Amino acid sequence: MKLEIGNFYVKEIVFSEKTSYSKGLLTINKREALDFIKEDEHITEAELHIVNPGDRVRLCPVKEAIEPRIKLNGDALFPGYTGDLSQAGNGRTHALKDCSILVVGKHWGGFQDGLIDMSGEGAKYTYFSQLKNIVLVADTDEDFEKREQQKKNKALRKAGHRLAEYVASCIKNMEPEDIETYELDSISKRSSEIQKLPSMVFVMQAQSQMEEDGYNDLVYGWDTNHMVPTYMHPNEILDGAIISGSFMPCSSKWSTYDFQNNPTIKRLYEEHGKTLNFLGVIMSNLNVALEQKNRSALFVAQLAKSLGADGAIVAEEGYGNPDADFVACIVALEDAGVKTVGITNECTGRDGQSQPLVTLDEKLNAIVSCGNVSELIELPPMDTVLGELEALGRDGLSGGWANDEILGPSVRPDGSIVMENNAMFCGDQVVGWSTKTMKEF
Template identity: 65%
Template structure:
């Protein structure tokens, strides 16, 4: 497949009388943008705020992050979700690089929703503090889940995708400032030199533990809980074939923004033909019952061996129960003679002394850690709060509790509730050290 990514590098975002991009400035017609949001009758109130890196702003509860993009040729955005089901990963996509749409609750949060600080010590916890964020703050009439700890957040998440596509369309007919061309050929069409390099596959374990629909990651709109491990081209993932779910402690979540910007995949593509033969991506899932976990691990092994993989990177979305899926896949691949590097976060307690993963194996001897979900944080007040700070303490945020918010607006929380703070795609610099 051949995918062209056209970059327009956004340096600032302002509101104005029309939506357009010029000389690094994205101007947004707020009324027009909100009309796109209100296409969903479930959204009863909404506004848009801009948050820039270094601003004294705290954002919570954050439900989703989507990069403003549009398809110029060869498909649609978010196939099978907000648009018709067609193949992704080919043609040209234009991108407002450096900007991001954040879906934020005006009142209600939940277990899976996170917090972002745009400045101060908290900004070091998440990559989203480094972006120009277009914050869609909305209320919905989804009364059935307002007081539920686990929320589907469908109306706000879908509105975030529609808003991101609306913004992206302002550069649809423009010539990009930078054009990145990604070609990923079928195995039978690769050169002798490529085939002689070590063959590597990337295994991405998507969060899919909820048996009820509406919570899990989507692959072309299909609930990942209802799929078996599937081989795809990396260009499909980088072009919107996977949409983030709404079930996961927030720090471990892989947002839709991160799926299309997956740094591990981008690096594997850069190394293809130089140091490795990058075979492609195996999308796997995370299950609840042991038999399902074992079946998925077996399918990953069969796919990887059939492709001729000699090495694999296995990335887990989450921790706790999914650790067993993570270790099972590593064991199966190692037993098949495939060398594995795993990427995951850890749950080692506030003192760092607890067992890092629920399940362990001597075969899992090369693990990249993205940080400790239990890291304890004390953060001072911010001048501006976008969303509802009380949601951190009131609504079951995975890193918050009833006394998380102090009277002066300062907070106490665990890293668990920081938005995508230690997800496994390799977006940020966090790790752990032994001392």
């Protein structure tokens, strides 16, 4: 497979009479964009905003992030989901860089939703504070789940995915500022020089725990709960084959933007042919029952060994129950002779004294930590809130609460907040681009 991503670097976004791009300026016709969004009869209210790094703006509850892109051959940006099923990972895709589409609930949040601050202390905790963002604030007629802690957020999330393709359509026929090329020869047909290098696979444990459709990550529009671990070409993941689901404590979640720009995949590509032989991606899953977890671990180890992997990186979307999948997978790989590094966050409690993972094993001797989900964060009021800040304490967001006997409410009368890192939107960046570091004592 050969994938070309043509990049257009956005320096400024403004509303205007026409949706267009020129020399770093992205203009959006708000009325036409909102009309497009409201073609979905389930969207009852919608508004668009533009927020930039440094703006004194707080967004909550944030549900999804997507990079605006368009495929030149006419295929759907997210095949099998926003359009007909087709092969991702081949051909040319154009991308608007340094920006994203953020989807925010106008009224209702849930366990899987989070918060973004565009400036101040809170901006340090999430990658999306560094981007110019087109923010869709909307509500739906999905009344049956509004007061449910777990929400599918189907109409809101899909509105964001469709909007990402709509906005990027303005660059479809333009010449990109640069082109990234991703290409791997067939594993058995690589040069002898590459074959001599250590062979590496990347194991991605995507969120798939919910047995009811609609909550989990999707692969080509297919619910990941239905799959067993399988080999995927890394280009497929970078090119829209996978979209984020709506079940996971928010700091641990992988947004669709994270799949589209996965930095671990990109770094493995950079090292391919230099220091390692990048074999590809084993797309695994997360399960509930112990037998299911062990079965998936065996699948992953068998695939890695059959591919000829000397080493593996395992990344876990989530924590808690999924820790058992994460540990079992690493143990199975090590038992198969595949040296493995894990990437995960930890749940060590607010005081940092609890066991970091639900289960541990002495074979986990190379783990990269992305932070403690229970770490307390206090943030001052912001001038502007997009969405409904009360959702943080009212609707069961994973890092917020209505009232605590010691800390009081998450959302204070003056608009300041106290919350766990859990509620920071994709804050732990388990995909590999966390800015957090360890502190020595």
